[in-house]
Amino acid sequence: MAMLEVNDIHTYYGNIHALKGISLTVEEGEIVTLIGANGAGKTTTLRTISGLLTPREGSISYLGKDIVGTPAHKLVYEKMAMVPEGRGVFAKLSVMENLEMGSYSRDDKDGIARDLERVFALFPRLKEREKQVAGTLSGGEQQMLATGRAMMASPRLLMLDEPSMGLAPVLVDAVFDAIVEINKEGTTILLVEQNALMALSIANRGYVLQTGQIVLHDDAAELKNNEMVQKAYLGMD
Amino acid sequence: MKKTFTTKEIINKGLLAGAVVLSLSVIGFIALLAERELIKGWFSLGHIFLVASPFAFAYVTTRDMEYEGNAKPLQTGFIIGAVASIPLIVLSFLAVAIDIRQFLSNVSPALIELLTFGQTPVLGSILLLLLFGIIGVFAASFNIIPENIRHPLVNALVWTLGIATFSEILLSRVRSLLGRGLVKVIFSGKSLNPIFAIVFFAAVFGFTIWWDKRGDSFKEKLENLAPAKRKQLSQGQSILLMLVILFLPLILGSYLTEVANNVGIYILMGLGLNIVVGFAGLLDLGYVAFFAIGAYVMGVLTSEGALGLDAGFSFWTALPISVIVATLFGIVLGIPVLGMRGDYLAIVTLGFGEIIRVVAVSDLFKDTLGGAQGILQIPKPEFFGIELVQPGELYYVVLAGVLLAVFIATRLRDSRLGRQWMALREDEDVAEAMGMNLVSTKLMAFATGAAFSGLSGAIFASKLTSIFPHSFNLLISINVLSLIIVGGVGSIPGVFVGALVLVGLPELLREFAEYRLLIYGVLLIVMMLVKPEGLLPDQRKKRELKSEAELDWAEK
Amino acid sequence: MQERIKQIDFLGLILWVFRTAIIVAMLWGTIATVMDNPYSAKAWTDTIVAGIAQGSLYALIAIGYTLVYGVLFMINFAHGEFFMSGIMTATIFIAQPMSASGYLDRHPIIGLLIIAVVTMLVSIGIAILTERVAYRPLRGAPRLVPLITAIGASFFWQYFFQGLYGSEVKPFPQTDILTGKINIGGVEILKTQVIVIIVTVLMLIGLYFFVVKTKTGKSIRAAAENKDVARLMGIDVDRAITLTFTMGAAMAGIAGVLYALVFRQIHFFMGFFPGIKAFTAAVLGGIGSIPGAALGGLFLGIFESVGPGLFLEGLGVPSPHQLKDVIAFTMLVLVLIFRPQGILGEALAEEKA
Amino acid sequence: GPAGPSYECTDSIGCVTYGPEEPVRLASALVISGPNTDLGVDSQNGVEIAIDFKGDIAGHAIELQAEDDGCSAEGGQAAGQKIVSDPTIVGIIGTSCSGAGVPLSKVMSDAGYSMVSPSNTSPALTNPDSAWNPGYYRTAHNDKVQGKAMADFAFEVLGVTTAAAIHDGDPYTEGLARVFADNFEALGGTIVEFTAVNTGDTDMRPVLTAVAAAGPPELIYYPVFTAEGGFLTKQAKEVAGLEETILAAADGMISPAAVEAVGEAGEGMYFSGPDLGFENELYNTFLETHLEKYGTEPLSVFHAHAFDATNMILSCVEEVGVVDGEYLHVGRQALRDCLDATSGYDGITGTLTCNEYGDCADPQITVSQLTAGEYEVVWP
Amino acid sequence: MGIILSTKNVTKRFGGLIAVNSFEIDVKENSISSVIGPNGAGKTTFFNCITGFYTPTEGEIIFDENQHIQGLRPDQVTLKGISRTYQNIRLFSKMTAIENILVGQHRHLKTHWVEAIFKTKRFVKEEEEALEEAIRLLNFVGLNGLGDHLAHNLPYGAQRRLEIARALASKPKLLLLDEPTAGMNPNESIELMHFIRQLRDEVGITILLIEHDMKVVMGISEEIWVMDFGQKIAEGTPLEIQRNPKVIEAYLGSGAASGLNLEQGE
């Protein structure tokens, strides 16, 4: 059974019908990416899975359980974590406190300490800035912090929403390296990216969204070579 | 979405309903209203409020419930009603056993008598339980009976109870318009005559059935009307509306006109504050300051008493001065707060409001402003030698002020300045980066708001012929703020609706006496929960496609 | 913003005149008063101590405002009613019967503790109920909307409790152990005032540590910043908010008990003015900041107490104490002109363009 | 309106006619909402009890329409307009607050009604050069009377020569304090400090310290209401220099709640107010009824004035009312004339006699002293 | 070609932090140029200094024939003819798209509010013309038909365009764009790139942008300045910049992320 199974979900913002029947699956250990134009519904999909939004129709099962209607904060205890669009670091809390919040759902002191080590190993920059208030970090540092913070929940499924947005190219490289690293350590990844080329180059599979619907689904390598994808999302003419 | 309820949940709902009516009882509300008979010899307003809570809970629960067959909801309704009576039953037994009154002074013998129907506690309790159960069933049945019966039934109930509740006001209108003879037919004392109530109920019921059947075709006809005809119709409507507004005092009679005048005073203030808060987004909690200034300037300039300036000012000559002084204060008080945002602004303006009031009441300016004793003997406005004394006459002064303010507010809103204010409200920094001068934009908002408020205050002073510093308290600021938000922030028609609801309605609820502000509080909460965007929210004007739509219209 | 206003010469001039006028008036008044020397040193210390005690009460209430503001960014107008409801109920159901039966005289400490606990519980209950019914459904609504429901709740509770317990002033029993004065470093201070100051300081320190150091405290701060992201951390935001209201109401409850001890009479309307003052204090200190609320409360209490005698008396103003609110609010304006974010407030994180 | 079968109304400003089984209708306009509720509710209780005691007039039951004066001018005006829009109302008991009384007096007078106030004390209301209107009466004491009585008592009986006066910005308290101060100085005393607090204040120590520093006076007069009065009394005892100072207040603080509010600190303090004739049998019955009906003792002192005010109107209605079979006709001017002629009327606040501008209160102000939780009349 | 904007020694300190450090650029009239640099380098701060949001701690900013604009308020800077967009979109969210553009025209509207009250001819005419112009701009940025929608209801890309339309409404001589393609996919970025070029060619304004998308930057810029820790570390044509080892180290990295093939040049 797949780790995450999303079945024909419809999500609304008031009257706006944002998701018009999205279905997707994520297997344990995979990197799956969602790509699509602005406003296609990528963020909405992640927010619906993570419990911040409730779909009006459809079902979502995670680790074999139906999770529609389960509030977001409970899902964290089921080892699902998400790095929201725009990073969302707690600006007035220090880097360390942000990381602590990441492990809010856990009690195992040893495990937390181990994961902290792991985060610092992955992002040595954060270690240097341990005491700094997160709001004063640079954009890239904030992105590292957001990813590191999600790792502190020691998730089985990590969802990332545009981790490369607004980052300098060097940092984009670093963040993607980190994602691959995290995945290697056993975390399943669901990745939303505008930088489709890079996303597809590290992913196993990909889904293409268009105005709230899935229009294409294939192995990442295939998608990269798909003409439509190349034209519409990779900017190759 | 329909839900299923467990028995425990249903019992909890019942208990919640019981808690609500228990609260209403122990604070004395029910007992007070029990003195107000609605239909002579049948039941009182107290009874209505007694059963309102179980009714509402039973209705809502059965509405949201998933069920098959009709027995389940009726049964649920009964349980909720019956359970709701338990707290009251406990209360009446307690009242017999110990002297609760030393703690809760409103648990009076009259209340207990009401709750036990004047019977022994045991018998009374059984009766109450049955009554509540039946009410629950009744409420549940609303979800079962077909729509074509339910709608007339609801209509008939609402209208009958409505006119019974406001019978006092109706009574005085009926008496002066229709004469004493009809009064006897409709009313019995202050309550409705049972026979009339039945007839009226049946009439509304019948009419609604007829309307439900025929109304659709009527509406269709209206919609199919030729555009020209439709235009005529809407023009006709506007003319009718204008006529009604013009002759309102004749329709309303003196008391309701007085109420309308008070509403008008608040509308004037509301229109001003709507510019400051609604358009420009500057949260002002001390708006009463300018109202007070307008009133005091009018008082000092025109009073015939010892404090008057005695410089030959009449209402009309003093009016512009009041407005100008208020406007100047708007600017002067505006300057120090230019750099403050959001809630900092709110509390500082609140402070200004208090400062003005405290200064007016203080011994410091006793010789000019009258201190605690206020200013008396302010003349009423004169119009070509006629003193405008009656509410029906003053109405036109208020109306003129309101119309002027609406006119100015609308024109400004649709101008560059109006857009500047809104931009300021949305994002101060970016607004500035668009090239606008924040200082003058903000000060214009404060000044215009203050001008309207000053105008309102000046009329207020002259209408009352006396002013006291205590009239200018924080509650006025709060009330004006509430009314623009309840009406729909930034919306000019919203100000009217808000003022009617928050000033007019409480005025009609005078009977509820000490519970008026309690009701006011509940009203604020409920309205915000139900319609957080306000009753008549601001509609942004269509501009891009307007011209085409208009073309469309003309072509047809 | 400050920076920019300075560039506007005309405006800067007016503000400068404004500030200078206030400061000159204050100085002039002070000098005139000091020259005239109407008060003994003892009178001054008494007035200051009274101001500190009053300010402590403001501080405790202000904390509730600040906590709620920090998390929900709303002015909780009903907070004064949380303060009133607890002590009203405890007085009617606990304190008065205890006093009538003589229990309070026999076991004053236990008695007062029971009163304090009941007060806090009732205040907390009212706060939670209010939050649940009037605020929670409006998460995400424009900010003015919960402000209006808060005003509604304030009216509702005032008149609810009036209906419940009646509108007359209720005496709060006097306890012998708290009657009289003690001598601290040569200054005679009322025992009740000492209690107020000590309890306030303890509560403030405790609360500060709770919010800054504990995991729960941090989760509240996190929820304050971004509710959705906090949820993604596993924080139950509704619970965090309830907890915030609980702490604020507990402080208000304590303030209620202290108020009753000092002033020994209570009333259904007693929450309104202290509520407004405390709110002012919270803003003065920098809304959102706990130490700020404490400092703002103290500042306000002292200025209200000392200000009329110090600034106005010398200027020959009749009945100067009538104008203490004018002093309080003028100080507020003065402070905010210099520091628009309040004494300890963080500079409104100017959104980066 | 149409009259009974055989009656012709000749009254210059009209008549009220009650048909068969129609109740005689009174209106009250008292403050029954907001922070001053106590005052109005207390008066309203007095009105209701008076109506209960009276029972009926010529077989017509008596009905009360209770309005709220909101203790404000606008509230008074609105209540007034509502009352005068009802032609079946024969008389008004109100208002509580002088501020509400000013516009209401004008409105009702213009419409031909009569009104008796249980608690307006502002001199302006019975001053023909200021806010007086025909048809206005009051059973409450003009501040001029009460303030002067206290000054006399203080100077002549207590023999104090220095005093301070404190008001709270309410017109009633400010008026009394000022009249007291003026009279006290006229008698040759010294007012060391005339000052004020605000309604809603709790911490009175600063102002009391200022009073102490100014003298300290031998007596402080603060004719305020229970809440502020309680604070002033208790805190005065704690301020250095005022330990020996005599405390005095007015009828706003004659109530069981005030006794409890001042607590031990109030022991021995003085109160000016009406002579409630505590030995008076009628008053005792009144108190019993009150306790039974409302579950509490009266909340302030104005129930007594309200009781008398109601009785004044009702007995005049009875006197001038023309019984015409089952009909009852009351001439509005006749009612005013009757009220004008009130003289030597025995009420629970004393013997009432109206002067030409409607001041009807017994000029006999008493001063009582709080001893062991009871008000003992000590003067005259 | 003349120089339209020239900054001399511009420095901005926040407490101890030097966000912009003696930064100097000369922007040529009617050119498209870019400022790039790592996150936190001080690019946005530099923009804020130019537009009056911040007063530079030191330095001069000279705009359009020797006008010194450092220290002016944002509204004054706008009146001189500079307008901008924001890194995080900042539209007037509860106003319609058209209204947003109308506000943008503030600089050119002259009627007094008194005229508005009396609806004078001049006022009516000016409003009509303003509306026409707004609709024209709306069409220009490709938002026809969306004019009556509230700004916050528009899709992200549309919001970006609307922000540009609003900036254009003040008829600026110089337009500053702060990461205009953030959050767009490569395809949309390329569209926007064409649009920017069209702007310069058809409207004839000078454009200075901050951008992290190297395809865009390299594709349209005529001149590039690279900023790191507030200082200029390189300047030149796209080709020069791509080859600059300092830039590669501090900013571009291996090139995988930027989609540029650094080894071979272009």
Ligand SMILES: Nc1ncnc2c1ncn2[C@@H]1O[C@H](COP(=O)(O)OP(=O)(O)OP(=O)(O)O)[C@@H](O)[C@H]1O
């Ligand atoms: N809070 C909201 N209220 C109303 N509509 C919204 C809201 N958030 C998103 N939408 C709409 O829902 C649709 C999907 O938006 P979503 O944010 O999921 O897109 P996305 O694929 O993540 O786009 P982007 O690449 O811009 O992040 C869009 O049409 C958007 O306008």
Ligand SMILES: Nc1ncnc2c1ncn2[C@@H]1O[C@H](COP(=O)(O)OP(=O)(O)OP(=O)(O)O)[C@@H](O)[C@H]1O
């Ligand atoms: N108002 C401020 N107060 C204090 N520090 C600030 C302020 N504004 C910016 N900074 C700091 O100045 C530095 C430069 O920030 P800036 O926003 O200019 O970077 P940037 O180059 O635009 O980065 P990015 O590419 O991530 O947008 C950062 O370290 C930032 O934290």
Ligand SMILES: [Mg+2]
């Ligand atoms: Mg997205």
Ligand SMILES: [Mg+2]
């Ligand atoms: Mg930037």
